[in-house]
Amino acid sequence: xxxxxxxxxxxxxxxxxxxxxxxxxxxxVKCVVTENFDTDLLGTFxxxxxxxxxxxxxxxKKCLMAMDLNNCDLAIASEGSFGPHPTMFFIPxxxxxxxxxxxxxxxxxxxxxxxxxxxxxxxxxxxxxELMEFAKNxxxxxxxxxxxxxxxxxxxxxxGITNKEQLKSTFNFFISNYGKCFIETDMRAMYNPTRLxxxxxxxxxxxxKINSLCPACKTPGFEITEAKQGLPxxxxxxxxxxxxxxxxxxxxxxxxxxxxxxxxxxxDPMWCDLCNP
Numbered sequence: 389x390x391x392x393x394x395x396x397x398x399x400x401x402x403x404x405x406x407x408x409x410x411x412x413x414x415x416x417v418k419c420v421v422t423e424n425f426d427t428d429l430l431g432t433f434x435x436x437x438x439x440x441x442x443x444x445x446x447x448x449k450k451c452l453m454a455m456d457l458n459n460c461d462l463a464i465a466s467e468g469s470f471g472p473h474p475t476m477f478f479i480p481x482x483x484x485x486x487x488x489x490x491x492x493x494x495x496x497x498x499x500x501x502x503x504x505x506x507x508x509x510x511x512x513x514x515x516x517x518e519l520m521e522f523a524k525n526x527x528x529x530x531x532x533x534x535x536x537x538x539x540x541x542x543x544x545x546x547x548g549i550t551n552k553e554q555l556k557s558t559f560n561f562f563i564s565n566y567g568k569c570f571i572e573t574d575m576r577a578m579y580n581p582t583r584l585x586x587x588x589x590x591x592x593x594x595x596x597k598i599n600s601l602c603p604a605c606k607t608p609g610f611e612i613t614e615a616k617q618g619l620p621x622x623x624x625x626x627x628x629x630x631x632x633x634x635x636x637x638x639x640x641x642x643x644x645x646x647x648x649x650x651x652x653x654x655x656d657p658m659w660c661d662l663c664n665p
C-alpha cells in the first residue's frame with residue numbers, strides 16, 4: 389500500500405532525522421520534508437503563537453495543510469506536550485503524539501509515547517552560579533536553552549543558545565537591563581536530543597501499528613482499542629489491575645478481535661491488592 393510512495397514529513401525542527409529512517413525501512417516510502425509550510429503557525433512551545441487545538445487536531449491540521457500545499461496524499465506530523473506526568477505529578481513528562489494520514493486510502497493512524505526521559509524545566513535566575521547550575525542540569529550545551537525577561541515575556545526572547553559564550557552574554561544582557569531573567573530548556577526537536585529519542589520511540593510504535601493488518605480486510609492500523617484489567621493473582625486467584633485481555637479493532641471494516649492473556653495467564657502476588665495490600 390505504501391511501497392514507493394512519497395511521504396511528506398511535516399516539520400521545521402529536523403524531526404526527519406529520526407522519523408525518515410524508520411518509515412523508509414518499515415514502509416518502503418520515499419521521505420521528503422516540507423519546505424513551504426511553517427508549523428509554528430499552529431503554535432509554539434513558549435507561547436508567541438498559542439496552540440489553540442489539542443495535539444491530535446493540531447497534528448492533523450499540520451498534515452492536511454502541508455499536503456494541500458505540496459500536492460501530496462501521504463503525510464506524517466508529530467506534536468509534543470510537556471508538563472507534570474499524569475500519574476507521577478512531581479515528575480516532568482514528554483508526551484509525544486505522531487499522526488499519519490493517507491488521503492488516497494482514507495486512513496489516519498496515531499501513536500503516542502509518554503516518557504519521563506526529558507530535561508523540561510524553567511526558572512527565574514539572578515546569578516551566574518544559578519545560570520551554570522541550571523545549564524548543567526539541562527544537559528547544556530548538547531541541549532539548547534532559552535532566556536527571556538520573564539516566564540510570560542513574548543517579545544524579548546533569545547532561543548537556541550548552544551555555547552557558553554552566548555549563554556553568558558545573553559544572561560549578562562538581561563541582568564544588566566532587568567536585574568533578573570527566566571531561563572528554560574529549548575524543547576524544539578533540533579535543540580533537544582532527548583526529545584528526539586522520544587519522537588523516535590513514538591515513530592516506531594506508529595510503524596508497528598501501520599504494519600498491523602486487519603485479519604479480515606488487510607487494512608493497516610489494526611490496533612488495541614480497549615484493555616481489560618483483571619488478570620488473576622497466581623497465589624489467591626483474586627483479580628488484579630494487570631491486563632487480562634486486549635481488544636483490537638479495524639477502522640475500515642469494524643472487525644474486532646480479543647487477545648486474552650497478552651502478558652501471561654496470571655500475575656505475581658506482589659501486584660495483588662489482596663496478597664499485598
